[in-house]
Amino acid sequence: MAEFLELETQDGVRMPWNVLPGTKQEASNCVVPISAIYTPIKPFPNLPVLPYAPLRCRTCCSVLNPFSIVDFAAKIWICPFCFQRNHFPPQYESISEEHLPAELFPQYTTIEYEYPGENPSSSSSSSSSSSPVFMFVVDTCIIEEEMAFLRSALSQAIDLLPDNSLVGLITFGTLVYVHELGFGQLPKTYVFKGSKDVSKEQLLEHMSFFLKKPKLPAGVIAGSRDGLSCESISRFLLPASDCGFALNSVLEELQKDPWQVPTDQRATRCTSTALSVAACLLGACVPGSGARIMAFVGGPSTEGPGAIVSKNLSEPIRSHKDLDKDSAPYYYKAVRFYEGLAKQLVHQGHVLDLFACALDQVGVAELKVSVERTGGLVVLAESFGHSVFKDSLRRVFQSGDNDLGLSAKIEDDVPYFP
Ligand SMILES: [Zn+2]
Structure with missing residues (x-):
């Protein structure tokens, strides 16, 4: 057995049988069919x-x-x-x-x-598909100390981004703010209400994507190939090599969510709406190319379709017991929302990563379906200052874009196997 384990480490392949059947009869006698599990993008020293x-x-x-x-x-x-x-x-x-x-x-x-x-990347049809895209979605309903940790971790991460990558920024609290990083003169943001889910059509309309162009008929997935110009995409997604200044200055100015939170209430945090806006924006700008939404969340969602608890602090967050007893009123609605988001992201070929750093729960149980189905990462830590978070974030970028396997394709080019 040890020999096969060694081979697995060496080749990243696991098979139910380690001997191939010699004849068709022997093959059809196998209860478990001949198969192989291959580990894509396994690092081979x-x-x-x-x-x-x-x-x-x-x-x-x-x-x-x-x-x-x-x-x-x-x-x-x-x-x-x-x-x-x-x-x-x-x-x-x-x-x-x-x-x-x-x-x-x-x-x-x-x-x-x-x-x-x-060249494997040249076979893809979209021109922007060779650059990886990172959309940062940042929670601002956190205390000033956490905000400072997050700011410094993010600005370090920006320095590690591959030069050819595109970067976007969305921040959220009570409202969702989409930052137009490409607008050089002064910080410019588009604001969305946190309590209401936005459709891609509404988003495109609101962000005046079609200002100079005729609007596409409803139901059409807009993309770089059919409707959106590179110009409108570059308003929100900037090459990492040029956006350092713009992004760092937005991050420096980034404040805690300005809305007052009464002492008996939780902060209004619209995590799901922010993620939905991020998914729609990427779906409009770079469909089918390698993009990751990286969400940095510091507490439970209390607003929008993916809320996991009410704002009232007297109402506790659902526990394992509540889920077992089926008495978690927000749970199913939130899971349904995140299942829909997962479907949208899979269709677009995009990934959701979650960096959940809080002492409180953030709702990973509800959100995990979107992360699992898109092949994303979940990092849990108690603070954005904790080394688990900082080291994990650094490692995501240090691995290089090839190892991230963004929008990779696996082709089985052996047409015949006896
Ligand atoms: Zn042969």
């Missing part, structure tokens, strides 16, 4: 990258690998899957037992081919 195209079997298209049987004298390799005998092309002429190409080294069961003329 010392992964060899070969600067040429893989050599494929002429019958089944599988790739030359260390399990192939090689006849060095006849310059022939036998495919281990279909037993087809294949001739080596002229560039493998000097092959011998002492002089093996890297793909035949026994330890190289996983290798990467990178060859000119096939």
Whole structure:
């Protein structure tokens, strides 16, 4: 068993059977079908990258690998899957037992081919799809001390962003503020009511996306290809290399939500509406390209369709017991909202990450469906000053955009498997 675990660490592949059936009959006798779980974007230390195209079997298209049987004298390799005998092309002429190409080294069961003329990111149809997009959604209903921690963590994160990435900022409390970072002269924001969910059409209308252009018929998903100009997109999403100043100055000015909170009440926090606005904005600007909404939340949502508790402090937040007894009045409505948001984000190809930093609950039980279905991250800490939060945020960006796997595609290019 240890041997298979080692192979799993090496290749990121787990299979229910570690022996392939020899015949069709044996294959059909297997109760659990032959399958493999592959770990995409698994980091491989010392992964060899070969600067040429893989050599494929002429019958089944599988790739030359260390399990192939090689006849060095006849310059022939036998495919281990279909037993087809294949001739080596002229560039493998000097092959011998002492002089093996890297793909035949026994330890190289996983290798990467990178060859000119096939750039994986260029196959995508949208022009903006190669730049990763980060939309920060920041809670301002937090005490000044937490605000300061969050400001400093965010401005550090901005320095770590890949240069080609696009960045946007939304802040929220009682209301939702979409910051127009591309408007250089003075800070400019669009404000949305927190208690009401906004549709994409309303958002586009409100933010005057169609000021100079005819409005699209209802129901059409607007995108960079059909309607929105690059100009209107660049009002809200700026390249990380130019937005440092604009973003830092907004963050510096960022204040705690100005609305007074009576002592017997919770702050009005419209987390769900803010996330919905972020999703609609990304859906309008960069549909189908790699984007993440990174939500920084410091307490329970009390306003809008995803509220988890009322504003009245005398009413406690639902507990496990309440969920078991089915006596959490806000729970199902919030979960339904976040299921809808998850569906929208999956359709757009976007990810939701949640950084929940509070001593109180923030409603991860309701929100998690949107994070899980979009492949996002959840980080829980008690404060934005805690090292769990700061280190996690730093690691997201230090891993580099390739490792984030934004809007990646997996192609299974082995058409035949016996
Ligand atoms: Zn073959």
